[in-house]
Amino acid sequence: MPTSSSIHSFPSSLISKPLKPLKPSFLTTFFPRTLTLTCTTSQPSKRPTSKNSRKSSYGTSRRSSLKKTFNQEQVVFTAPVSDDPVVAIIGGGMAGLVCALNLEKRGVRSTVFDTGIHGLGGRMGTRIIDPQPLIFDHAAQFFTVSDSQFAELVDSWLEKGLVQEWQGIIGKLNVGGQFVSLPSSPPRYVGVNGMRPLADSLLSETSLVNVVRPCWISKLDPFNGMWYLSENGKPQGQFDAIVIAHNDKKRRRRPDLLDSNKKPYVCGKCANRLLASSGLPLIARQMKRLELSSIWALLAAFEDPLPIPGGAASSPFEGAFVKGVDSVSWMANNTKKLLHSQNSGPHCWTFLSTAAYGKRNKVPQENIPNATAEKVKVGMLGGVEAALGLPKESLQKPFYTRVQLWGAALPTNTPGIPCIFDPQGRAGICGDWLLGSSLESAALSGMALANHMADYFQSGGARPEEFAVGLMNEFQPLGGHDIGQFPGLESQKQTNEAQAYELAS
């Protein structure tokens, strides 16, 4: 596959070659200043219990948990790495799945833990509503390819029939219905039956990867040279190293799941909280710096086609970045995108809000008040009407709607490094936010961390200072569309022209 020229991409060499370690002086100067808990394998290995686990004197309030993030003891694994290490990957989105795939390529076993009730994928979400069925990609919409290693991966997905090119017209829809199509190059890709089925298929041919879902890892305990994972008190195994492959900073209530005490599942310890007491202060600090936007998704099915303006070829567009409308930043026709030539109804559309609208209308995402859901639905349908240049209240009523809030939608800042790894604590981070806000950046981050950890395992863990990476990088603001970045989609010239057009109109 030819790769497009990238407007923001980082060199592939960062992914394929060993990552540049932190200066050795960093470890010797930083770690001694922290309290150190040394984990060796000299004692017989048994699970930590409330009696024998590392004692914490910290409380559970938010204030104390923030303090704890910076003051907690650094865990230091000193025993040699096992010849056959097993890695726990917490998060089964694009980054975690590609990390597992690449660990397998290097002969390293892993278990992927993911919260997904309906499947893997995280923000690669597809909702199918029976019996019709209605189909909606309700987070990631499509992706482009700019990096040669990602291109190789996508080629293999094309060969297996997991992804396809989205041939439909996409472009920019300016308020009032003015549509400007984007060039058809670089190609845009979508999962053949949607994004979630793509995620669910990624590990289908692996033999060294175990998947556990739905499972919400709520505790990480370093003990006797291993990481012990648990889900609300239920043990989930012991591992030589861990990967944090999620950005989830939110406290979540899951009335749909019961914990081992048959009580509604509450996850108050994810990412920040999960890391706040795990013995990984540097990892926790980097995670805390991450800032995320919020985006509303409105899924709507219509009996009749919407009155869509055409592109240059005057066929109606299938996807559009919406400009000049407060409540909507993207709209896509899933029926055309995923079911192609279907002209008869129903017509399934995904509308995604702007980040500003998401922020202004933010509520707890698991418990959306009915009044907010209704307000958002009306506000976003009004935005669609304005974008299409239709008279007020003239848009046909959808026969099915559903709103969803992505409370931790897209990163707005980044350390700009493919992955983070703390060799003392044998813990790494991968995810889109390390490099950008796209499926490509998530995949590249997963690849980079897998290769870096495999190199570390090969070294036997004897020279940790050579493998510390990303622990001190400063964050920079991240650009792109409200729904993420699409490397190569718009050249800088096109972006400037579009901006000039917006200013003039």
Ligand SMILES: Cc1cc2nc3c(=O)[nH]c(=O)nc-3n(C[C@H](O)[C@H](O)[C@H](O)COP(=O)(O)OP(=O)(O)OC[C@H]3O[C@@H](n4cnc5c(N)ncnc54)[C@H](O)[C@@H]3O)c2cc1C
């Ligand atoms: C509305 C929206 C639209 C987007 N559109 C596009 C697009 O068109 N193109 C594009 O390239 N990108 C798009 N993106 C961005 C893209 O979806 C992400 O960059 C990518 O999916 C991130 O993958 P990830 O693996 O880093 O994280 P995630 O996909 O978030 O995966 C993390 C997983 O970890 C799980 N998890 C969290 N905590 C725990 C725990 N304690 N235990 C177990 N599991 C846990 C989560 O539930 C989740 O499944 C969009 C994002 C949003 C929100």
